[in-house]
Amino acid sequence: MLVDCGEDAVSAQIIKYLKKLGIGRLDYVIATHPHSDHMGGMYRIIETFDVGEVMIPLMPEEQIPTTMFYERFLDACEERETIVTAANVGRIINIGDARAEIIAPDNTFQEDINNYSISFMLYHGNNSFLLTGDAEADEEAQMLKTEKVGKVTVYKAGHHGSAYSSTSDLLAVIRPDIAVISCGMENPYGHPADSTIKRLKEYTDHIYRTDVCGTIVIESDGKKLSLTPERSTE
Numbered sequence: 326m327l328v329d330c331g332e333d334a335v336s337a338q339i340i341k342y343l344k345k346l347g348i349g350r351l352d353y354v355i356a357t358h359p360h361s362d363h364m365g366g367m368y369r370i371i372e373t374f375d376v377g378e379v380m381i382p383l384m385p386e387e388q389i390p391t392t393m394f395y396e397r398f399l400d401a402c403e404e405r406e407t408i409v410t411a412a413n414v415g416r417i418i419n420i421g422d423a424r425a426e427i428i429a430p431d432n433t434f435q436e437d438i439n440n441y442s443i444s445f446m447l448y449h450g451n452n453s454f455l456l457t458g459d460a461e462a463d464e465e466a467q468m469l470k471t472e473k474v475g476k477v478t479v480y481k482a483g484h485h486g487s488a489y490s491s492t493s494d495l496l497a498v499i500r501p502d503i504a505v506i507s508c509g510m511e512n513p514y515g516h517p518a519d520s521t522i523k524r525l526k527e528y529t530d531h532i533y534r535t536d537v538c539g540t541i542v543i544e545s546d547g548k549k550l551s552l553t554p555e556r557s558t559e
Contacts, residue, residue: 336366350375357458371401382441383411423449450547457483486517
């Protein structure tokens, strides 16, 4: 399973990395929501790999973007006859001996496209992960209502560590052992927010940021985790 892929400009790096891992087929691709920093290069992924199914959030037609990257994505899916489905809360996806469960969005209308992000729990043996795309407070509240979230081993912080995500209510339930924040170096949005870091530190000292650490690789054997940052923070 591949979750998002970044801007078109970095798609070659993503493809090279996946091929280095020996991956020729992606059973599932999740495009969390239609913003280019999450799926700008997704059309290239579809064109390059044998993809079993692409999952996107269900959104009102008037909110679906008409941007070039999204049109290219839809065209690539059509040309490759790739199955495209809408995410539904409660769906279980089995990936080898791991299991993912969709926990949001609940398909209620949202003003902000970020709050349509596909969010899911991933379980592998004793290890659990929460990935929430760019979900903000409104969608995090949806997740809590499902009562499908609990303590997690790894939390990929929502919306690049934005001040409007990783709310105190969510963190009190998931109590992450490790938090990973994906954000660009010297990004113009000021991610991650100091307030978010402060909230995360109430639960863990193990906070890793891509602007500081570079690429972060986490591997699970079902019992233990290994975490390898591209750059040491020491």
